Amino acid sequence: MFKNKFKNKNNYRVFVYVALCFFIFFFIWVSGIRFNYTSSMPIGFYLIKSNSSLNIERYVVVKLPDDILLYGYKRGYLLTDNTKVIKQIIAKPGDNVILTNEEIIVNGVAFYAPTHKYDSLNRSLHIYPRGKYFNTDRYWLYGSGNKKESWDSRYYGPIEKSHIIGLAIPFLIF
Numbered sequence: 001m002f003k004n005k006f007k008n009k010n011n012y013r014v015f016v017y018v019a020l021c022f023f024i025f026f027f028i029w030v031s032g033i034r035f036n037y038t039s040s041m042p043i044g045f046y047l048i049k050s051n052s053s054l055n056i057e058r059y060v061v062v063k064l065p066d067d068i069l070l071y072g073y074k075r076g077y078l079l080t081d082n083t084k085v086i087k088q089i090i091a092k093p094g095d096n097v098i099l100t101n102e103e104i105i106v107n108g109v110a111f112y113a114p115t116h117k118y119d120s121l122n123r124s125l126h127i128y129p130r131g132k133y134f135n136t137d138r139y140w141l142y143g144s145g146n147k148k149e150s151w152d153s154r155y156y157g158p159i160e161k162s163h164i165i166g167l168a169i170p171f172l173i174f
Helices: 008-030 066-075
Strands: 033-036 045-049 059-062 085-091 097-099 103-106 109-112 131-134 138-141 165-172
Touching: 008 131, 033 165, 045 059, 103 138
Parallel strands: none
Antiparallel strands: 033 045, 045 165, 059 085, 059 165, 085 138, 097 103, 097 131, 103 109
């Protein structure tokens, strides 16, 4: 019997736990579920769906443009040079955006977004130019989980729709 091949019960238990974890991880991955581990958005599990309805306040999964992705990876903001991020859409094409050092104002609604000149390791940050962007033609992203420290559009600017992979629907948030 398979169980008899293990020298003791502890080895068998470890094997069962590892196998169970592997199957759970595999199921989560193939079912379109992603885990967000960063504080820029609520930590937890998100179901990824197609991006047919990209409205304000929706959470989305984004593959940032290559130059932004590489910058974030080299700085340690992203785990890999292919990391996808989950952010909240706060402005879409046609909206009016005012970007200041303290907030992002979209169609008259202010989002708290203080801009820092330096990151947590005291390195200077690239900051998207402050100003007025009327009738914007791209999507502006916001890290609503940690509004003060999130690396989002206040630093790298708006993104094209083609970089949005899909909607991120939270279903188990910690």
